[in-house]
Amino acid sequence: MPQKVRIALDAMGGDVGAAVVIPGAAISLKRHPDTEFLLFGDSVLIGAELAKYPELKAASRVVHTDVAVGMDDKPSQALRRGRKNSSMWLAIDAVKKGEAGVVVSAGNTGALVAMARFCLRMLAGIDRPALAAVWPTMRGDSVVLDLGATIGGDARHLVALSVMGSAMASVLFNLERPKVGLLNIGVEEMKGHEEIREAAELLRAMNLPQLDYIGFVEGDGIGRGDADVIVSEGFSGNIALKATEGTARQIMTFLRDAIEKSLLARIGYLLARGAFRQLRDKLDPGKSNGSVLLGLNGIVVKSHGGTDAEGFASAVEVGYEMVHYDLLTKINQMLNRDGGALKQAQTAQEAVS
Incomplete structure (x- = not known):
């Protein structure tokens, strides 16, 4: 049996968070049934969306946190306030720990770059x-x-x-x-x-x-x-x-x-x-x-913050391909x-x- 591609999602990232992230993940799962998801964010909000998608719920594990990086937060603020317990940080950390092959976030670009660089570190050279x-x-x-x-x-x-x-x-x-x-x-x-x-x-x-x-x-x-x-x-x-x-x-x-x-x-x-x-x-x-954030010891994909579910599914599929083709x-x-x-x-x- 082929190995599953596990994707960490910052479920609170973007303009509307889980309301787009969860439907987008459901679309991607239909196209790539060999996917599993780690969903980081408010379990109540995520759970309400997951209830609409039984197949996605069965292929997902939710990790609760009520801390989210704001779209207007400065990277330095995001690192100080949410470095250890925000949905963005935890999703990136899952890649560092080997729990996921890629992280996808529609959140604050500057914060994502800063956190990913701090957490995953750069490739040699x-x-x-x-x-x-x-x-x-x-x-x-x-x-x-x-x-x-x-x-x-x-x-x-x-x-x-x-x-x-x-x-x-x-x-x-x-x-x-x-x-x-x-x-x-x-x-x-x-x-x-x-x-x-x-x-x-x-x-x-x-x-x-x-x-x-x-x-x-x-x-x-x-x-x-x-x-x-x-x-x-x-x-x-x-x-x-x-x-x-x-x-x-x-x-x-x-x-x-x-x-x-x-x-x-x-x-x-x-x-x-x-x-x-x-x-x-x-x-x-x-x-x-x-967009793929290259140069790190891990794969990070940035989605547009204002995208819809179909657009977020496209970002998830970019992450899937990056892992699938190593x-x-x-x-x-x-x-x-x-x-x-x-x-x-x-x-x-x-x-x-």
């Missing part, structure tokens, strides 16, 4: 975590990181992001050598900040066997699918993410307004509603919900292959400086 997500493009899906876990980063940090993003892409897309591009304001070698130009030199000089560095990629190249992995420091990556999500909602609003303007437009919609439904699904950020082992293998990618980066950095 990695200084800071990064948020990586699957991004739909015209050529399929790409992995984009960092989407805002931390701000800034030197050339070695960008190299580390490239290696970790490649590991995630190889797991998700079954690619032996994913194509990697650095997000920049132009494709010319002389453009961009010094750190980006230096990272490009390092990646070319290292010629890592686990990834294919293709050069700089501009913002419009993300949606075009110019690379399997797009790498950016967290400030630019988060702006790209929010701009894309906002543009998707803007397009859907424009389409809805245009359809409602005339009877002829409404008739046209009825004739082509299947195509419009496909377009809506493609543009819906919830369909791609779930992402953490893959990252360690790629970081340590042929003497270690980060050691090679340091050697290459000394050579080009």
Whole structure:
């Protein structure tokens, strides 16, 4: 009998907590019956939701706590007040103790990053975590990181992001050598900040066997699918993410307004509603919900705080896949292959400086 994938859920995280987390977990369980859940939070609230989903209840264990990290709490406050007994901390700690293979939370991003870093610690050679997500493009899906876990980063940090993003892409897309591009304001070698130009030199000089560095990629190249992995420091990556999500909602609003303007437009919609439904699904950020916090000694998935049940189910499924395909082992293998990618980066950095 195959081993179950056990997922720890911060049931109090997000804008509405258990009212979305529990239905989302139930949706995911139907798609992946080999899943078990550890649910951390207020047992009364969780129990009321679980009563609606008998199959999920049978596959879950509830761990009570009435302490929840607020969406507006500062990371330092969350660490001080809820470090040992909040639903977020306990869910992360379950991964540290080996009780779960992954934690999924829709809670406060800053608090999640701070707690996960404090509890799980970083992988050897990695200084800071990064948020990586699957991004739909015209050529399929790409992995984009960092989407805002931390701000800034030197050339070695960008190299580390490239290696970790490649590991995630190889797991998700079954690619032996994913194509990697650095997000920049132009494709010319002389453009961009010094750190980006230096990272490009390092990646070319290292010629890592686990990834294919293709050069700089501009913002419009993300949606075009110019690379399997797009790498950016967290400030630019988060702006790209929010701009894309906002543009998707803007397009859907424009389409809805245009359809409602005339009877002829409404008739046209009825004739082509299947195509419009496909377009809506493609543009819906919830369909791609779930960012993986890479660089830690454990797998952490961040869901949008305002997502619905279907969106939270998507985040849970990202966590399921990361455990099922053993992402953490893959990252360690790629970081340590042929003497270690980060050691090679340091050697290459000394050579080009």
